[in-house]
Amino acid sequence: MATISGKCLCGSVSYESDTEPMFTANCHCTDCRAATGAAYSTLSFFKSADVKISGETKSYEHTADSGHHMTKLFCPNCGSQLFGENSAREGMISIRAGTIDQAELVKPARNVYCSSKIPSTPLDPDLPASEKMPEA
Numbered sequence: 001m002a003t004i005s006g007k008c009l010c011g012s013v014s015y016e017s018d019t020e021p022m023f024t025a026n027c028h029c030t031d032c033r034a035a036t037g038a039a040y041s042t043l044s045f046f047k048s049a050d051v052k053i054s055g056e057t058k059s060y061e062h063t064a065d066s067g068h069h070m071t072k073l074f075c076p077n078c079g080s081q082l083f084g085e086n087s088a089r090e091g092m093i094s095i096r097a098g099t100i101d102q103a104e105l106v107k108p109a110r111n112v113y114c115s116s117k118i119p120s121t122p123l124d125p126d127l128p129a130s131e132k133m134p135e136a
């Protein structure tokens with residue numbers, strides 16, 4: 001059994017990994033809010049080589065305010081956002097943590113882009129919070 005598994009809403013796209021997330025963060029940036037339609041996005045990061053993806057995804061590429069090239073991968077059938085790649089993080093993939101089956105392994109370590117959060121969104125006071133993305 002894989003350590004991590006998940007799928008989109010319709011099940012056309014699924015993934016597995018034998019490693020736990022390297023890092024998980026809640027992102028309140030306007031791009032994540034627009035892409036997911038949610039108040040914020042929880043992202044779990046893995047080495048791309050550690051994640052096995054099954055099924056066809058569609059992708060959308062855009063440039064973030066950081067100037068980095070972002071690719072968002074989603075199910076072309078149901079529209080679920082699943083994965084993200086960032087030109088600044090070669091070899092890494094983020095997974096939209098809401099799609100992960102093992103909910104107990106989704107442990108955000110910090111909140112980022114709090115400068116653009118929806119004011120009513122509560123923040124865990126025990127976690128560090130940054131205005132933008134902290135440098136490494």
Ligand SMILES: [Zn+2]
Nearest residue numbers: 008010075078
């Ligand atoms: Zn789907």
Ligand SMILES: [Zn+2]
Nearest residue numbers: 027028029032
């Ligand atoms: Zn974001």
